[in-house]
Amino acid sequence: MSLEHVRAEISMVDAAIIRLIAKRQELAKQVAEIKIREGIAIHDGKRTADVLESVSTQAEGIEIDPVAVKTIFEILIAMSEECQRECSGDGNLP
Numbered sequence: 001m002s003l004e005h006v007r008a009e010i011s012m013v014d015a016a017i018i019r020l021i022a023k024r025q026e027l028a029k030q031v032a033e034i035k036i037r038e039g040i041a042i043h044d045g046k047r048t049a050d051v052l053e054s055v056s057t058q059a060e061g062i063e064i065d066p067v068a069v070k071t072i073f074e075i076l077i078a079m080s081e082e083c084q085r086e087c088s089g090d091g092n093l094p
Helices: 003-038 045-061 066-088
Strands: none
Touching (some): 003 066
């Protein structure tokens, strides 16, 4: 395989990751609607801890750096919470 071919495959994976992030953000909007309707706080520390533990364990299971994966998911969770705050009209609230 050539370098160009492998890079093209990486670009395809990158595009798929971006589509999945967009899907995650759409789901965050649905979460916001439910939380608004049920009066639930945006930030859920237990859920965050559970997600981070789960992705760390999954990363270890397929032998990729769990610390890096956890960092990526911390960013994704922050994006989701910001999306939820925007949906609820509380753009600056934790």
